[in-house]
Amino acid sequence: MVRFPEHLYTDMRIEDVAETKIQYTLGILDEVKQKNYKAAFIRIFDGKRWYYSATTELENLQGEIDALAAMATANTGILQEPVVRKLETNIDDCLRFEGDRDISRISIQSKTELLNGYSGIISGREYVELWRSLYIDQRVTKTFLSSKGAKLTYDYQKAEVRVSMHLSAGDKKFKERFDAGGNLYSDLEGKKQGIEEKYRKAVSFLLNAEEIEAGDYTVILSPEAAGVFAHESFGHKSEADFMLGDETMKREWQIGKEVGTKILSIVDDGEKTGVGYVPYDDEGSKSRETYLIKDGVLDGRLHSAATSVDLNEELTGNARALNFEFEPIVRMTTTYIRGGEKTFDELVGEVKDGILVETIQHGSGLSTFTIAPSLAYRIRNGKVAGPVKISVITGDVFKTLGEIDGLSDKVELLSFVSSGCGKMEQYPLPVGFGGPWVRVRMLHVQ
Amino acid sequence: MQREKYSIHVREISLNIVQNSIDSVRKKDILKTGYRVYNKGNIGVVGAIGSPAGQAGEDKLWEKAGEALSLQVPYPCDVTRNKKEQMYFDCVLSSDEDLVHETEIILSDLKETQPGFSFSNKINRTRRLVELKNDAGLDLSHECTHLDFSLLVKDNGSSNILDLFTGYEGREYDREAFLGMTNSTCEAWRNRIDITDGKYPVVFFTSEMSYRTKLLESLHGMLYGSGSSLLSGKLGEKLFSDNFTVYQSRNPEDTVSLPFFDAEGTIPPDYRYSLIEKGVLKSPFTDKKTARKYDLPLTGAAAGEYDSVPDIGYRSIIVKPSAKTMKELLDGQGAIFAFIPMGDDFTPDGHFATPVHLAFWFDGEKLTGRLPELNLSSHLYDMFGKDFIGVSGDYFFPLGIDRTISMRMQVSKKE
Numbered sequence: 001m002v003r004f005p006e007h008l009y010t011d012m013r014i015e016d017v018a019e020t021k022i023q024y025t026l027g028i029l030d031e032v033k034q035k036n037y038k039a040a041f042i043r044i045f046d047g048k049r050w051y052y053s054a055t056t057e058l059e060n061l062q063g064e065i066d067a068l069a070a071m072a073t074a075n076t077g078i079l080q081e082p083v084v085r086k087l088e089t090n091i092d093d094c095l096r097f098e099g100d101r102d103i104s105r106i107s108i109q110s111k112t113e114l115l116n117g118y119s120g121i122i123s124g125r126e127y128v129e130l131w132r133s134l135y136i137d138q139r140v141t142k143t144f145l146s147s148k149g150a151k152l153t154y155d156y157q158k159a160e161v162r163v164s165m166h167l168s169a170g171d172k173k174f175k176e177r178f179d180a181g182g183n184l185y186s187d188l189e190g191k192k193q194g195i196e197e198k199y200r201k202a203v204s205f206l207l208n209a210e211e212i213e214a215g216d217y218t219v220i221l222s223p224e225a226a227g228v229f230a231h232e233s234f235g236h237k238s239e240a241d242f243m244l245g246d247e248t249m250k251r252e253w254q255i256g257k258e259v260g261t262k263i264l265s266i267v268d269d270g271e272k273t274g275v276g277y278v279p280y281d282d283e284g285s286k287s288r289e290t291y292l293i294k295d296g297v298l299d300g301r302l303h304s305a306a307t308s309v310d311l312n313e314e315l316t317g318n319a320r321a322l323n324f325e326f327e328p329i330v331r332m333t334t335t336y337i338r339g340g341e342k343t344f345d346e347l348v349g350e351v352k353d354g355i356l357v358e359t360i361q362h363g364s365g366l367s368t369f370t371i372a373p374s375l376a377y378r379i380r381n382g383k384v385a386g387p388v389k390i391s392v393i394t395g396d397v398f399k400t401l402g403e404i405d406g407l408s409d410k411v412e413l414l415s416f417v418s419s420g421c422g423k424m425e426q427y428p429l430p431v432g433f434g435g436p437w438v439r440v441r442m443l444h445v446q
Numbered sequence: 447m448q449r450e451k452y453s454i455h456v457r458e459i460s461l462n463i464v465q466n467s468i469d470s471v472r473k474k475d476i477l478k479t480g481y482r483v484y485n486k487g488n489i490g491v492v493g494a495i496g497s498p499a500g501q502a503g504e505d506k507l508w509e510k511a512g513e514a515l516s517l518q519v520p521y522p523c524d525v526t527r528n529k530k531e532q533m534y535f536d537c538v539l540s541s542d543e544d545l546v547h548e549t550e551i552i553l554s555d556l557k558e559t560q561p562g563f564s565f566s567n568k569i570n571r572t573r574r575l576v577e578l579k580n581d582a583g584l585d586l587s588h589e590c591t592h593l594d595f596s597l598l599v600k601d602n603g604s605s606n607i608l609d610l611f612t613g614y615e616g617r618e619y620d621r622e623a624f625l626g627m628t629n630s631t632c633e634a635w636r637n638r639i640d641i642t643d644g645k646y647p648v649v650f651f652t653s654e655m656s657y658r659t660k661l662l663e664s665l666h667g668m669l670y671g672s673g674s675s676l677l678s679g680k681l682g683e684k685l686f687s688d689n690f691t692v693y694q695s696r697n698p699e700d701t702v703s704l705p706f707f708d709a710e711g712t713i714p715p716d717y718r719y720s721l722i723e724k725g726v727l728k729s730p731f732t733d734k735k736t737a738r739k740y741d742l743p744l745t746g747a748a749a750g751e752y753d754s755v756p757d758i759g760y761r762s763i764i765v766k767p768s769a770k771t772m773k774e775l776l777d778g779q780g781a782i783f784a785f786i787p788m789g790d791d792f793t794p795d796g797h798f799a800t801p802v803h804l805a806f807w808f809d810g811e812k813l814t815g816r817l818p819e820l821n822l823s824s825h826l827y828d829m830f831g832k833d834f835i836g837v838s839g840d841y842f843f844p845l846g847i848d849r850t851i852s853m854r855m856q857v858s859k860k861e
Contacts, residue, residue: 007753015457021623021754025668026672028520029518029519029520030755030757031517031519031754031755031757032514032517032519033491033493033753033755035492035753037494037496039495039496049468049469049470049471049473050462050469051470051472051473052470052473053472053473053474054472054474054476055475055476056476056495057496057497058479059860062839068473068724071471108517129672129673129674130668130669130672130673130674141711166669166672166674167674168673168674168678171676172794173674173675173676173794173795175674175794176793206794211793211797214823237607241464242607243462244464244465244566245465245564246465246564246600246602246604247602248602248604248605251604251605253605288861289811309837317645325474326472327462327470327472333589339790341821361791362791363789364788364789365789366606366607366608366786366788367606367803367819368788368789368801368802368803368860369789369793370788370789370790371789372790372791372801372802374790382668389793389794390793390798391791391792391797391798391823392789392790392791392799392800393794393803394789394801394821394860395562396860416768424567424568424596425568427824439542444821446799446822446823
């Protein structure tokens with residue numbers, strides 16, 4: 001039991017981590033790694049400044065706390081400080097991944113066999129010059145304690161498989177990958193057909209993709225592409241730490257401002273299953289569903305305790321740290337576009353000349369967002385036609401939100417394997433993303 | 447059986463800056479160690495975070511690494527042998543109090559001289575000790591402390607997340623030089639200018655990744671050897687400009703904090719390995735397994751986490767600087783400085799495009815004015831071939847190691 005110093009706010013996050021990584025390259029086992037470790041991150045606040053320590057010396061937590069306290073200035077009114085008052089005092093045991101759901105109980109042999117089975121689908125296939133398959137899992141049990149009386153134990157788990165392939169036909173080159181991820185081992189089973197399908201599409205792209213003339217096109221984004229678009233173009237702007245003390249941004253981003261078409265709603269939700277599942281954030285706040293955009297109107301932001309005080313809004317459970325080495329900052333959890341009313345066929349059928357983006361390499365965004373497509377196709381006269389090579393698709397963020405004119409009715413939630421969201425030094429954080437198929441009237445294609 | 451220990455010990459103080467003030471102080475002291483055992487063509491690796499509990503603790507880790515051999519992960523290469531070398535680099539502002547005090551001074555100064563801007567993000571001092579030792583006579587050690595000033599800058603009248611940045615990574619510090627660089631960047635920001643679409647010399651920081659991702663991918667030994675690279679099968683061919691020379695480098699002149707040895711202990715002569723010489727492809731970069739598999743030269747490009755089996759990865763690929771300053775290379779012309787390119791990519795056959803969130807007009811020495819948001823496009827063979835201008839011999843900022851690189855590109859204004 002540790003002793004928290006008087007006249008200071010203290011919280012402590014202990015992480016008990018188990019991880020597995022298995023990798024094959026061209027049929028050769030590159031890596032089989034299992035690791036377990038326990039470590040802690042301590043925060044102390046004196047009302048003016050935060051003091052943090054990341055430590056693996058768990059037998060000396062009291063020493064670490066005392067050393068941090070010595071850097072701070074005792075504040076007899078600490079409990080009245082607005083940020084401290086805002087912090088929740090939850091007491092809960094929220095363990096969802098125990099027993100049969102605990103991935104660390106699955107043997108390394110089973111995991112290796114699963115991956116090996118998927119590798120076999122690509123191995124030796126025509127045009128595939130280089131392939132790599134990767135299995136990753138992670139189970140984290142967090143204990144959170146605070147001097148206000150918070151006492152939480154909660155767990156998080158992710159499991160991911162990736163099969164990546166480099167194809168070649170003479171001077172023609174192409175690379176593509178298949179990803180599957182979720183919270184449970186069972187989320188990775190039964191993927192052979194998906195890998196086979198991805199391989200066939202990659203071959204078709206390699207052999208048949210044509211250059212596209214740069215210009216403005218109607219673009220239909222897949223759930224993967226639309227999810228990344230929402231994340232990059234709007235999700236980061238909703239992270240309220242970018243607004244701290246910034247009166248201009250607060251004025252520009254007032255709740256109630258119209259920012260997109262009426263059919264558009266974007267949500268962040270830490271309760272959604274998937275790699276963005278976060279029952280409590282790393283300040284001990286309960287996660288919740290937050291509408292960022294509702295029916296085209298700015299409806300909410302993502303907060304930590306400090307930002308919620310600064311903006312006089314409620315906590316949302318979005319203060320997350322990459323791992324025990326970092327402090328929590330405002331991050332997304334699972335961010336997605338809500339579904340609409342059209343079918344996929346209706347969305348495509350209404351396009352005379354456009355582009356369909358099925359998979360992407362990456363995306364990013366500030367005032368202009370970009371998506372780098374991988375598998376992309378021309379749409380002609382309402383039908384998906386041949387594959388096309390595109391470097392990047394760009395658009396002004398707000399203009400694009402206003403150009404969304406069609407959403408399919410089914411939403412798909414996804415995650416990127418072995419990568420995630422980057423924000424300053426904290427990369428890669430697991431996040432979920434997705435949406436329906438989304439049609440945008442006009443985007444610039446290069 | 448051979449045993450090898452790879453350890454990384456990081457001690458860091460990190461100041462988080464929010465709106466021109468130090469919001470938090472973070473301290474970190476973390477040791478990570480990989481215990482590797484090699485036997486009969488296989489490798490077993492176990493990692494530990496923190497100090498093991500004495501000799502008994504360490505013995506247990508060696509035992510676990512030995513047990514990991516049963517997983518039969520192949521490693522058909524010999525360990526690096528009989529090499530002993532140490533490097534040590536320190537930096538100024540070596541006490542925590544000095545760093546905090548100096549940070550408060552520069553933030554206070556910027557508040558006064560640049561009231562229209564706010565500054566946020568991180569100022570760090572990091573000491574990293576990397577050691578690789580084995581029972582075949584290998585004893586390599588690299589200890590380096592460096593500063594990382596990384597400040598995001600916002601115009602207080604802007605609703606963007608960020609408008610520009612200032613900072614550097616290095617071991618030296620000079621208050622006036624840092625403030626001078628920051629002030630002149632802010633001045634250039636305030637001076638809006640316009641251009642017409644066309645082909646222009648474009649300048650990047652040499653550390654910028656956007657313009658070279660395809661080159662790095664194409665020089666990757668595994669992709670090259672398997673036939674998946676655009677450059678596969680082209681060893682010895684002249685593919686790029688006469689003044690385009692590229693080497694893989696862990697030379698302290700070229701990097702701030704990278705150890706001089708890779709994760710397998712390979713050290714090329716002068717800590718550099720030539721990949722492209724005067725436009726001619728000499729070699730892709732490789733680690734031991736890749737070199738052996740594809741019968742390629744070993745360049746020393748093994749990477750990986752402390753507890754990983756060493757694998758191929760790139761850390762520092764340098765385009766050789768010229769003897770000329772960028773002003774001399776531009777020969778009296780101005781150029782577009784792509785200060786914040788974002789969202790770049792290449793098509794599979796090498797076409798390049800990127801939006802540029804922030805671009806300046808650059809006279810070869812100074813940023814003189816802010817341009818509108820732009821789009822750039824080119825092709826791998828053009829940007830390092832007929833359109834390649836060169837790498838400056840001088841540094842953009844005297845305290846860091848970032849130079850500038852220039853090539854002509856098609857430029858259009860964002861609509």
